Amino acid sequence: xxxxxxxxxxxxxxxxxxxxxxxxxxxxxxxxxxxxxxxxxxxxxxxxxxxxxxxxxxxxxxxxxxxxxxxxxxxxxxxxxxxxxxxxxxxxxxxxxxxxxxxxxxxxxxxxxxxxxxxxxxxxxxxxxxxxxxxxxxxxxxxxxxxxxxxxxxxxxxxxxx
Numbered sequence: 285x286x287x288x289x290x291x292x293x294x295x296x297x298x299x300x301x302x303x304x305x306x307x308x309x310x311x312x313x314x315x316x317x318x319x320x321x322x323x324x325x326x327x328x329x330x331x332x333x334x335x336x337x338x339x340x341x342x343x344x345x346x347x348x349x350x351x352x353x354x355x356x357x358x359x360x361x362x363x364x365x366x367x368x369x370x371x372x373x374x375x376x377x378x379x380x381x382x383x384x385x386x387x388x389x390x391x392x393x394x395x396x397x398x399x400x401x402x403x404x405x406x407x408x409x410x411x412x413x414x415x416x417x418x419x420x421x422x423x424x425x426x427x428x429x430x431x432x433x434x435x436x437x438x439x440x441x442x443x444x445x446x
Contacts (some may be wrong), residue, residue, distance in 0.1 A: 354384070
């Protein structure tokens with residue numbers, strides 16, 4: 285197949301841009317900023333290279349590209365993050381040491397709080413395979429356990445399962 289026909293006059297997105305586009309759409313910056321504020325994490329200095337929201341996105345992106353080096357991932361994604369309004373084009377991509385230090389400053393609570401702010405069920409009452417009678421299947425169990433966790437329809441709970 286002719287490569288020109290694939291794009292049909294439009295630029296073809298790189299896989300890292302697609303991954304980041306999905307990530308930024310699913311995890312809006314204001315949710316990350318809210319989580320950082322709740323956890324008491326703030327920029328050490330205005331205009332710093334790795335403010336909390338950038339560090340949080342880099343931590344998430346490092347999970348998407350787990351086989352790559354931290355500096356490679358930072359190089360790969362800074363342009364895409366700039367397009368999504370998360371990265372200032374004047375900044376230089378961070379070193380792996382800088383990323384490590386920033387992740388330590390950020391801590392795990394910001395990512396946990398961000399998760400709680402953005403995670404929500406995607407199954408509706410009509411979603412086939414998502415329900416077992418009145419129970420919504422909410423999360424696969426670990427591979428060694430098999431099966432699924434259940435959540436009773438209409439019951440709000442912080443704990444998965446019955």
